[in-house]
Amino acid sequence: MIDVAFRRISQWLDEPVSTLRIEIVRVLAPPIVLAFMSARIAHVGEWIGDAGFRVPDLGDDWRQPLYVPALPMWAADTIGVLMVASGLAVMLGVRTRPSALVFAATLAFVALSDRLAAFTVSKLSPAIILAVALSPAGSRLGIDAYWKRRHGGKRPKKLKPVGATRFLQLLPVVMYSASGIAKARGDWLSVPLVLWSQLHSSLQTPIAFALATVLPAWTWTLFQGLVLAFEVFAPLWFGLRRTRPFALVFGLGMHAMIGLMFGPVIWFALLMMTLLVAGYLPERFLVPVEAVVKRWEKKPAAKKATVE
Amino acid sequence: MRRFGRILVRVLAVVYFAGVWLDGIGTTIDSKLLPRAVVYFFQVSALFPLAARATIDYRAEGWVCSEKRWAELDTTPYFPIDTHSKENRFNRVMHFARENHKVMAALDEYLVHQHNTGSSDDDIARDKPIGGVRLMSLRIPIPEVGSHIERFSQRPLADYPEDQRKRFYYTPRSKRAERCGVRVETVE
Numbered sequence: 001m002i003d004v005a006f007r008r009i010s011q012w013l014d015e016p017v018s019t020l021r022i023e024i025v026r027v028l029a030p031p032i033v034l035a036f037m038s039a040r041i042a043h044v045g046e047w048i049g050d051a052g053f054r055v056p057d058l059g060d061d062w063r064q065p066l067y068v069p070a071l072p073m074w075a076a077d078t079i080g081v082l083m084v085a086s087g088l089a090v091m092l093g094v095r096t097r098p099s100a101l102v103f104a105a106t107l108a109f110v111a112l113s114d115r116l117a118a119f120t121v122s123k124l125s126p127a128i129i130l131a132v133a134l135s136p137a138g139s140r141l142g143i144d145a146y147w148k149r150r151h152g153g154k155r156p157k158k159l160k161p162v163g164a165t166r167f168l169q170l171l172p173v174v175m176y177s178a179s180g181i182a183k184a185r186g187d188w189l190s191v192p193l194v195l196w197s198q199l200h201s202s203l204q205t206p207i208a209f210a211l212a213t214v215l216p217a218w219t220w221t222l223f224q225g226l227v228l229a230f231e232v233f234a235p236l237w238f239g240l241r242r243t244r245p246f247a248l249v250f251g252l253g254m255h256a257m258i259g260l261m262f263g264p265v266i267w268f269a270l271l272m273m274t275l276l277v278a279g280y281l282p283e284r285f286l287v288p289v290e291a292v293v294k295r296w297e298k299k300p301a302a303k304k305a306t307v308e
Numbered sequence: 309m310r311r312f313g314r315i316l317v318r319v320l321a322v323v324y325f326a327g328v329w330l331d332g333i334g335t336t337i338d339s340k341l342l343p344r345a346v347v348y349f350f351q352v353s354a355l356f357p358l359a360a361r362a363t364i365d366y367r368a369e370g371w372v373c374s375e376k377r378w379a380e381l382d383t384t385p386y387f388p389i390d391t392h393s394k395e396n397r398f399n400r401v402m403h404f405a406r407e408n409h410k411v412m413a414a415l416d417e418y419l420v421h422q423h424n425t426g427s428s429d430d431d432i433a434r435d436k437p438i439g440g441v442r443l444m445s446l447r448i449p450i451p452e453v454g455s456h457i458e459r460f461s462q463r464p465l466a467d468y469p470e471d472q473r474k475r476f477y478y479t480p481r482s483k484r485a486e487r488c489g490v491r492v493e494t495v496e
Contacts, residue, residue, distance in 0.1 A: 013318075039389050039390055040389055042389075043388045043389050046387070046388060046389060046397070047389060052387070052397070053386065053387065053397065053398075053401065053414070053415065053418045054414075055401065055405065055411055055414070056410055056411065056414045058408070058411070061408070062339075062344070063405060063408070064344075065344040065345045065347070065348035066344065066345040066348075108349070111348070111349070112345060112348070114397075115348075115400075115404070116397040116400040116401055116404070117389055117390075117395075117397055117400070119395065120352050120355065123348065123349050123350075123351060123352050124352050126349065127324060127349065134317060163314070163318070163321075167321050170325060171325075171328075174325045174328050174329050174353075175328060175332070175352060175353040176353075177329065177332075178329045178330075178331070178332025178333050178353040178354065179332055179353045179354060179355055179357075181332065181333040181334075182332050182333055182334060182353065182354040182355075182357040183356070183357050185333070185334055185357065186357030186358045187357065187358045187359040188357070191359040193359065193453060194356070194358070194359040196450075196453055197359040197360040197361075197450050198356055198359075198360055200360070200363045200448075200450055200451065200457070200460060201360070201363050201364070201394055201460060202363075202365065202392065202393045202394045202460055202462070203393060203395075204459065204460045206459075209457075209459045209460075212457055213457060216453075216454075217453035217454060220453070263393060264390060264395050
């Protein structure tokens with residue numbers, strides 16, 4: 001039984017998938033992460049440098065995962081520049097894998113250095129970018145791919161086993177499942193207006209305020225029930241072929257609403273939407289993208305033939 | 309070697325997923341087995357599990373030496389990232405460490421130093437040194453569904469009734485007196 005399950009998981013991991021999926025993450029995730037980081041980078045001295053408030057070394061306190069002293073300004077500026085440059089390089093496909101390693105390292109460092117300005121995007125992004133670094137991302141699209149083809153390189157494969165794509169497909173499902181259980185163990189089954197209670201903080205946007213004003217109470221309880229069911233049973237919704245497209249649409253809708261209603265949470269919402277699109281967009285929607293990429297891949301070769 | 313690398317990456321992925329899932333559902337197994345700096349990166353899934361009991365906003369007051377009174381101190385010039393939202397670092401340090409005296413004392417030092425060096429406009433005149441701070445949360449009630457609701461805004465502290473203020477930290481009298489250069493008995 002265990003043997004069969006292990007073999008099936010291995011087969012699934014080694015099954016060829018469209019390499020465009022990892023390219024979607026490679027192109028979209030860095031600008032989203034950098035946009036989230038931009039407010040911090042603009043005040044890099046306060047953030048990780050010695051120009052702002054630093055929580056002192058708390059020793060064995062759970063609130064401090066690791067004490068990282070404030071950096072001198074030149075070092076803080078260097079980290080900021082490295083983060084932006086490596087993030088842009090990943091997005092453009094320039095030395096993609098080493099750039100992704102540098103980007104992931106800077107993201108992990110700033111997440112540990114300042115817990116006060118670290119949120120879910122800060123903790124999640126190093127894992128996502130590390131997955132990009134361990135994948136063939138950048139081999140089909142991007143500046144390096146373009147130059148390689150111009151210099152007579154082989155056309156990269158459309159389909160191949162990509163463990164990183166599988167990792168990024170599983171990541172939102174694992175998160176939803178844990179989040180759903182946390183919610184069920186928290187107030188979501190006993191308090192009917194949990195969602196309503198979250199609408200009034202400083203994260204409130206004009207859209208959240210408008211919806212809070214016009215929607216009747218029962219709609220908030222309905223949304224709460226739908227979100228809870230979606231998250232708790234996410235492995236089922238995304239695991240079954242028939243429910244997968246509906247799960248994708250629901251997940252995108254849920255994150256779109258979160259992004260529109262809770263101001264700064266928009267970057268988290270966009271990052272999750274990127275993972276959902278890259279991981280679960282049905283193949284038929286990738287076909288037109290594939291056709292465009294194929295045309296782009298042919299161009300340099302045609303030019304070379306003309307010159308010869 | 310390549311096969312070994314592939315197995316290693318898969319094992320790390322399984323550990324990561326197990327960590328994210330276990331941490332999310334509220335177990336502490338992961339924190340018993342792995343360093344805190346690693347477990348920290350697993351803390352991505354337990355989002356909004358509880359209902360908000362009130363809308364929380366954190367505020368500071370400074371003890372104005374010359375006037376012998378507390379006055380609201382705007383902390384945003386000294387915490388310029390994400391001002392006016394609860395993702396601001398001042399709000400975050402209050403959220404995580406309001407009951408940790410060491411952190412509050414460090415925050416006290418920082419705010420007093422920043423004001424007294426006169427680097428920014430913080431609603432207390434630059435030429436009026438402060439001797440300490442009083443740090444608090446505002447606990448604004450969540451409105452009933454269907455009742456009149458107002459858009460969230462950060463109004464002056466004086467607009468909030470006393471019963472919505474919960475004070476966590478005062479600079480001790482002796483310290484305020486020392487910083488103001490006066491005798492302790494003259495400080496409230």
